[in-house]
Amino acid sequence: MTLELKHVTKRFGEHTAVNDITLTIPKGEMFGMLGANGAGKTTTFRMILGLIDQTEGTITWKSNKIGYESSHLVGYLPEERGLYPKMTVADQLVYLGRLRGMKKAKVLEVLKQWLERFNITEYLHKKIDELSKGNQQKIQFIASVIHQPELLILDEPFSGLDPVNVEQLKKAVLDLKNEGTTIVFSSHRMEHVEELCEHLCILQKGEPIVNGQLKEVKRSYGKKKLMIEAEFDVSYLEAVEGVTSFTPYSNGAKLVITKEAVADQVFKALAGRGSVRKFVLEEPSLNDIFIEKVGASYE
Amino acid sequence: MNKFFIILFHTFFSKLRSKSFIISTIITAVIVAGIANIDRIFEAFEDRGTEVAEVGVVDEENEYTALVQEQLGPFSDQVRLTPLSESVEEGIDRVEQGELQGLLLLEEGPDGLPQGIFKAQTVANQQAPQVIEQALQQVKIEVATARLGLDEETVESIYAPVSFQTEALSDTARSEEELTQTRFLVNALVVVIYFSVLAYGNMIAMEVATEKSSRVMEILVSSVSPVKQMFAKIFGIGLLGIVQYMLIILIGFLSMRGSMESDGFIGDMMSGVPVSLIIFALVFFLLGYLFYATISAVLGSLVSRTEEVNIVITPLTMIVVVAFLISMFGLNAPESGIITVTSYIPFFTPMVMFLRVGMLQLPFWEIALGIIVMVISIVFLALIGARIYKGGVLMYGKVSSLKDIKQALALSKKES
Numbered sequence: 221m222t223l224e225l226k227h228v229t230k231r232f233g234e235h236t237a238v239n240d241i242t243l244t245i246p247k248g249e250m251f252g253m254l255g256a257n258g259a260g261k262t263t264t265f266r267m268i269l270g271l272i273d274q275t276e277g278t279i280t281w282k283s284n285k286i287g288y289e290s291s292h293l294v295g296y297l298p299e300e301r302g303l304y305p306k307m308t309v310a311d312q313l314v315y316l317g318r319l320r321g322m323k324k325a326k327v328l329e330v331l332k333q334w335l336e337r338f339n340i341t342e343y344l345h346k347k348i349d350e351l352s353k354g355n356q357q358k359i360q361f362i363a364s365v366i367h368q369p370e371l372l373i374l375d376e377p378f379s380g381l382d383p384v385n386v387e388q389l390k391k392a393v394l395d396l397k398n399e400g401t402t403i404v405f406s407s408h409r410m411e412h413v414e415e416l417c418e419h420l421c422i423l424q425k426g427e428p429i430v431n432g433q434l435k436e437v438k439r440s441y442g443k444k445k446l447m448i449e450a451e452f453d454v455s456y457l458e459a460v461e462g463v464t465s466f467t468p469y470s471n472g473a474k475l476v477i478t479k480e481a482v483a484d485q486v487f488k489a490l491a492g493r494g495s496v497r498k499f500v501l502e503e504p505s506l507n508d509i510f511i512e513k514v515g516a517s518y519e
Numbered sequence: 520m521n522k523f524f525i526i527l528f529h530t531f532f533s534k535l536r537s538k539s540f541i542i543s544t545i546i547t548a549v550i551v552a553g554i555a556n557i558d559r560i561f562e563a564f565e566d567r568g569t570e571v572a573e574v575g576v577v578d579e580e581n582e583y584t585a586l587v588q589e590q591l592g593p594f595s596d597q598v599r600l601t602p603l604s605e606s607v608e609e610g611i612d613r614v615e616q617g618e619l620q621g622l623l624l625l626e627e628g629p630d631g632l633p634q635g636i637f638k639a640q641t642v643a644n645q646q647a648p649q650v651i652e653q654a655l656q657q658v659k660i661e662v663a664t665a666r667l668g669l670d671e672e673t674v675e676s677i678y679a680p681v682s683f684q685t686e687a688l689s690d691t692a693r694s695e696e697e698l699t700q701t702r703f704l705v706n707a708l709v710v711v712i713y714f715s716v717l718a719y720g721n722m723i724a725m726e727v728a729t730e731k732s733s734r735v736m737e738i739l740v741s742s743v744s745p746v747k748q749m750f751a752k753i754f755g756i757g758l759l760g761i762v763q764y765m766l767i768i769l770i771g772f773l774s775m776r777g778s779m780e781s782d783g784f785i786g787d788m789m790s791g792v793p794v795s796l797i798i799f800a801l802v803f804f805l806l807g808y809l810f811y812a813t814i815s816a817v818l819g820s821l822v823s824r825t826e827e828v829n830i831v832i833t834p835l836t837m838i839v840v841v842a843f844l845i846s847m848f849g850l851n852a853p854e855s856g857i858i859t860v861t862s863y864i865p866f867f868t869p870m871v872m873f874l875r876v877g878m879l880q881l882p883f884w885e886i887a888l889g890i891i892v893m894v895i896s897i898v899f900l901a902l903i904g905a906r907i908y909k910g911g912v913l914m915y916g917k918v919s920s921l922k923d924i925k926q927a928l929a930l931s932k933k934e935s
Binding site: 266269271272288291294296298300301302303304305307315316318319320363364 | 526529730735737739742744
């Protein structure tokens, strides 16, 4: 029941869009795909869906290639949103649902449940171009899950939504996951990935530079952040052994340290100098990891 | 239901309900009904036009007025000649005041034959001078022949049209009457193919481009293979076209029944057309449609915005126009070399080969060859087109046709 990518590479002529990705996504897991624009996320998704063929490697789901025979089991929310602007929500979803192998009555039944859930039941017979952008996105999301797929691929599902809608959608995605749907999604919003995913992969120019479980990734990153606010000048802390980065603020500083033990040294160095208002040791955020991994190779 | 038919009927019904389809069908139906009843329409207008034109005549010798009046014959209810006793100047005054529509000056020319001058406010759009001229011509002939001492019978025999008939010696060759009929049908079909290719081809390209530009294509390609989509669309629009023509033909037939009984123009043309010709018309229409529709779908898949459809489809339109012109030329010279050659070029075959089938007595193998050429090119196009389409629908950016085709092919290829 797992989705497996083995040494998948995609080349367009000279250009390598995706280079040697190996991933295993177990059933019922939520997998995050991170990467800057043009890193190869959409290409990877298209290969998983079988829209384009990989140059090398194999992609299997439940030990089979994904093709049009299994399209009723797969849901896809493309990054570029698209629906028929002149069709009503109901007509549209009936059409798209039937193309995924559903019966018309079933589509309408499931559609009504979803509209109730998002509190937009009044849009059932509205044309898409009469809806706000946020509501269009919800309809688009419904279109990708209406056939209750076992594998759901969401390309940037939360982009362009306001915080309330993001929460609504996030909850819907989590519920689907708890019902056993395997979900792969991409985002450039790290906090979403951090919140939702157990597994993740960071792509950089087609190369997977980070790949694994979220906790593992954080642990292996090793570095931690130390936030200090004090009444006195703390710039001398830069010299403490194990401090790799020092960013002064108006009333304190942000330090990056190589391991937890260094924090003790810093704490000792602070002692007796005056009042310290804040001393916090933080786990590195995914954002930090992403910026360092991706940003470093940008320079 | 099979996904192919879901798309086919979706395309069909969404177009069938669209305003543009309903309006264009109604307009065409009205035009067809109009053409079918053209003789009656003309009559209706002529009835209203029987207003008598009052023409004053100044005839110095007063010897021609009666003769001209006599020659007017059936037109005398349209033109009434009134001899004037006044001078020419006064006559002109009366024309200017609107009392008279025109003033006719009749006099004897230097050669002793009658001649006339017609004066009116405007001389455009008037039937009176033409009618009078004809009458005066007859008078002139009468006067001249009388002077030569010829009697009326001799004159008539001189002017009687020569008896001349064409007869084809071969049994299978088309008689002149048959040719007129087929020429009419061929003409009609060439126009039908021309318009269908333009209208439906554009519709298909537009349909594909709309799905691409609204990006709904990306969802569609993840549920149904692009090749299936492409052919479902082509057949969906094709079905639409057939329904549209059925409607128009039905309306045309119903409105023509009247004129068929009364031996009207169209009725005359349609009766006696061989059934085989109508079947060939259908075959070549369908082949032409499939050929051009496939190209249109592929072209539509290359653009990312509907505005660009016209840019890529223009070359195709040009080719259709050329095909149209060639077949118009071929109607008068169906045996010329260029017609024979172009009838085997797939872009022109549907129109030009059908023209040859209609106008000439072709051996069956030539027709079969034309059909085979079409079928092979359609299959070839479908195979290539399907691959371009598959890549094209996932490709966004500016159009530069040739490069895009290459890129689209690369995108759909397994190994690149």
